[in-house]
Amino acid sequence: MTVDIIRAGQEKHFPGIDLEDEDLTDCQLEKINLAGANLVGADFSRSNLKGARLDGANLMQADLRLTDLRANLLGANLMQADLSNADLRGSNLRGANLMGSKLAQASLSGAFLSGANLTGVNLKGVDLRGTDLRGVNLNSANLKGANLSQADLQGANLSETNLEEADLRGANLAGANLVGANLLCAELEGSNLDGANMERACVLGTAIAK
Amino acid sequence: MLEGSILQRLAEAHRHSAQPLNLGVYYKNTLVALCHALEDFILDSHGAPLMITAFQRGKWYLEEADRYRDLADKSEQVVLMATPDAGFESHPTSQKANVALVQLKPEDPVAEEWHLIILSPTYTAMVLCQELSAEDYGNNQPQTDLERKFYGFWTFEPILVKETVDLAIAHIQKYDLSLGELVTQKVTKITAESATRQRDDLDAVVSQVVKYLQDSHKTLNTPEQTANFQGFKDLSENIISNEMQAFLRMAQLLDATDVSNPMAASEVASMAEAMSQLLDLPAWQAKRLYLSGLLHRVGLPGVTKKREQRSPIPLATKASVLRVMPQLEAVSRILNHQREAWDGSGIPAGLAYDQIPLESRIICLLADFQQKMKAYKQYSTDKNPATQALADCQVLAGKRYDPKLLDALSLLVMGMEQGMTLSAYRPKIATGMWLVDSDSVNKSKTPFS
Numbered sequence: 072m073t074v075d076i077i078r079a080g081q082e083k084h085f086p087g088i089d090l091e092d093e094d095l096t097d098c099q100l101e102k103i104n105l106a107g108a109n110l111v112g113a114d115f116s117r118s119n120l121k122g123a124r125l126d127g128a129n130l131m132q133a134d135l136r137l138t139d140l141r142a143n144l145l146g147a148n149l150m151q152a153d154l155s156n157a158d159l160r161g162s163n164l165r166g167a168n169l170m171g172s173k174l175a176q177a178s179l180s181g182a183f184l185s186g187a188n189l190t191g192v193n194l195k196g197v198d199l200r201g202t203d204l205r206g207v208n209l210n211s212a213n214l215k216g217a218n219l220s221q222a223d224l225q226g227a228n229l230s231e232t233n234l235e236e237a238d239l240r241g242a243n244l245a246g247a248n249l250v251g252a253n254l255l256c257a258e259l260e261g262s263n264l265d266g267a268n269m270e271r272a273c274v275l276g277t278a279i280a281k
Numbered sequence: 282m283l284e285g286s287i288l289q290r291l292a293e294a295h296r297h298s299a300q301p302l303n304l305g306v307y308y309k310n311t312l313v314a315l316c317h318a319l320e321d322f323i324l325d326s327h328g329a330p331l332m333i334t335a336f337q338r339g340k341w342y343l344e345e346a347d348r349y350r351d352l353a354d355k356s357e358q359v360v361l362m363a364t365p366d367a368g369f370e371s372h373p374t375s376q377k378a379n380v381a382l383v384q385l386k387p388e389d390p391v392a393e394e395w396h397l398i399i400l401s402p403t404y405t406a407m408v409l410c411q412e413l414s415a416e417d418y419g420n421n422q423p424q425t426d427l428e429r430k431f432y433g434f435w436t437f438e439p440i441l442v443k444e445t446v447d448l449a450i451a452h453i454q455k456y457d458l459s460l461g462e463l464v465t466q467k468v469t470k471i472t473a474e475s476a477t478r479q480r481d482d483l484d485a486v487v488s489q490v491v492k493y494l495q496d497s498h499k500t501l502n503t504p505e506q507t508a509n510f511q512g513f514k515d516l517s518e519n520i521i522s523n524e525m526q527a528f529l530r531m532a533q534l535l536d537a538t539d540v541s542n543p544m545a546a547s548e549v550a551s552m553a554e555a556m557s558q559l560l561d562l563p564a565w566q567a568k569r570l571y572l573s574g575l576l577h578r579v580g581l582p583g584v585t586k587k588r589e590q591r592s593p594i595p596l597a598t599k600a601s602v603l604r605v606m607p608q609l610e611a612v613s614r615i616l617n618h619q620r621e622a623w624d625g626s627g628i629p630a631g632l633a634y635d636q637i638p639l640e641s642r643i644i645c646l647l648a649d650f651q652q653k654m655k656a657y658k659q660y661s662t663d664k665n666p667a668t669q670a671l672a673d674c675q676v677l678a679g680k681r682y683d684p685k686l687l688d689a690l691s692l693l694v695m696g697m698e699q700g701m702t703l704s705a706y707r708p709k710i711a712t713g714m715w716l717v718d719s720d721s722v723n724k725s726k727t728p729f730s
Contacts, residue, residue, distance in 0.1 A: 178564035276282060
């Protein structure tokens with residue numbers, strides 16, 4: 072069976088494969104090619120997918136808890152996937168759809184998230200230092216206490232986003248949409264706010280350097 | 282921020298300074314626990330303080346008035362500011378000779394503030410906050426007292442406390458010139474005395490703060506308190522975040538008192554982060570290592586080798602102050618072994634080789650390396666300080682340091698020479714939360730690698 076071959080870890084080339092709802096927990100899948108695969112509802116928890124190709128894969132509702140996902144997830148569908156405690160450091164998540172996904176305690180530092188859809192996602196306290204978030208959609212997301220220092224948020228959609236106590240020092244927010252955002256006690260020292268729309272945003276106790 | 286309030290004036294003064302205020306959000310329960318801890322420490326402190334407090338309403342003071350009597354007995358001078366409510370003046374505490382009342386006008390912005398300012402020769406602490414206005418709450422108007430939110434900050438830093446006292450005096454003088462003069466005299470006296478006195482044990486204040494917050498958290502878990510309260514999780518995290526902040530503020534104060542090396546915590550943390558990348562450590566371990574770097578001076582083991590040898594009976598190692606917070610158990614263990622040596626000659630347990638937790642070995646090497654690099658930067662200009670510090674450490678490879686880690690450190694130094702910069706941002710203290718792993722209690726049970 073294909074799943075057994077994959078589990079064995081010898082063969083690495085499976086683009087476009089159908090693995091819907093399969094159990095692939097605790098597997099060594101380093102550098103596997105699963106580009107464009109159907110992985111809906113698959114269970115990869117605690118598996119190692121470092122360096123894997125998952126671009127264009129459908130990972131909807133997949134279980135990715137504690138998974139090493141330092142992989143290529145370009146344009147992947149991760150809607151409602153469980154990414155709690157997943158390792159996404161330096162991952163390519165450009166254009167990925169993460170709506171409704173769980174990202175509690177996931178590591179995202181250095182990830183590439185430009186153009187990704189993170190609408191309504193809970194990213195409380197997440198570490199996104201220096202991350203590429205150009206044009207990301209974080210509408211209504213919860214980024215309370217998140218570390219976004221030096222992040223590139225050019226043209227990002229941060230409308231109604233909770234950025235309470237967030238660290239945005241040195242972040243690039245040029246052209247960002249911050250309408251109705253909560254910036255209570257956020258730190259914006261040294262950030263670039265050229266052309267950012269801050270209508271109705273709460274800036275109480277916010278440190279903004281001019 | 283309310284125009285003319287003390288918080289606003291202090292924030293304004295620090296707007297473009299090297300020391301921005303680092304404001305945070307607090308719930309009422311968090312503030313009550315914080316204030317009680319900082320106030321009650323006056324009873325254990327070795328100095329008699331000047332205590333200035335502002336209550337939003339006189340009735341809040343009346344709830345505290347009996348406690349304040351004991352505090353006044355230990356204090357040089359107490360100044361209470363509030364808009365008067367019934368009983369404000371007549372309470373026995375208000376009648377005491379060293380207790381002065383300032384009856385704020387209702388339109389005074391200070392009447393909207395919550396202050397606690399403690400200045401003594403041996404101890405300084407303060408809380409400065411304002412409540413969100415109805416407009417600021419927006420769609421999230423508080424339904425219960427528990428949901429009330431404040432913004433501002435708290436600190437142990439003597440310079441900031443002194444600055445705030447001066448602002449408070451200026452405000453008091455608008456109401457009562459002679460009281461302003463009296464308080465100024467007290468400040469002069471306390472400042473003069475502080476130069477010759479040893480400060481109170483910071484460990485004791487910090488553990489008191491953490492314990493009070495934990496107690497407040499425990500009472501929160503009763504059903505009658507939490508029924509119908511949506512924001513319970515937020516409040517609960519706010520309390521834990523402030524426990525964490527107590528340690529980060531302690532680290533900050535330790536760094537500030539070390540004039541020759543004031544960035545030790547953030548530099549060691551940044552290097553630890555780079556090291557975890559070089560060693561390809563898993564994310565949770567990298568995070569734990571970063572936090573250990575930030576707190577490495579707080580969690581030092583209490584006994585030095587020399588003292589151990591001099592003593593005829595083995596000295597009990599002083600338990601690290603970090604132990605009071607269960608979420609920091611793993612970090613506390615890492616830091617307790619940061620003075621172990623690779624060959625087993627270190628303290629406190631004399632562990633050797635792989636018996637020493639990996640993170641402890643890394644912190645040991647990086648803390649020494651950072652210290653040496655700083656010293657070379659200051660006193661020798663002819664050679665690269667990083668290269669010199671590395672050479673010093675290499676001599677002790679296999680004796681004090683894990684030889685494998687020196688290979689990684691040389692790579693790091695090479696990277697630094699080629700222009701790699703370590704992020705020297707001090708972490709935003711008001712948000713200790715991103716550093717606390719909610720699962721760390723479970724993780725600490727897994728064996729060290």
